Amino acid sequence: MNATILEEKVFIDSALLTSIEEESQVIIHCKMTADEYSNAARIWPSTYLIDNQNNKNCQLVYAEGITMYLTWTYIEEGSSLDFTLIFNGLSKSCKSFDLVELIPQAGGFEYRKIPRNNSDVYYIEFSE
Structure with missing residues (x-):
């Protein structure tokens, strides 16, 4: 059995590629x-990453190890x-961003001016 490999060329408009x-x-x-x-502790769905260059918000898409608002996660004394929080991606132009929980009461998570890295994986410690 003989097989023939055909080469096809596909052209994509450059205007489509830039978008x-x-x-x-x-x-x-x-x-x-x-x-x-x-x-x-608990996390509200209104938790965002805010790009410090263009003020665009990145939505929280998943939380692991913490309950979502209304339910609380109890933390024992001394522990x-x-x-982990997973967000939609930041724009390529982003150099730093804020993690902000926008809630109608005091005590929301807030961590400002996080410098962007190449992996987009970060480690943050909140202290009470």
């Missing part, structure tokens, strides 16, 4: 420690809670 952005994610590994007293 396509690579899909990406930002992963933030967090640690929250309850030092002197027991504590509790810590490790959790």
Whole structure:
């Protein structure tokens, strides 16, 4: 049996290529420690990464190891809670960003001016 390989050339308009952005994610590994007293934590769906260059928000898409608002995750005194947040990707022009939980009460997560790295994987520690 003989097989023939045909070469096909596909042409894509360059205008289409410039409008396509690579899909990406930002992963933030967090640690929250309850030092002197027991504590509790939860994450609201209104938690964003905010690009410091253009003020665009990146949506939280997944949380692991922490409960979502309304439910609390209990942290015993002297222990810590490790959790991971996954967000939609930042723009290629982003050099630094803020992690902000926009909620209608005090005490939301906030971590400012996080320098961007090549892997888009970050480690943050929140202290009470």
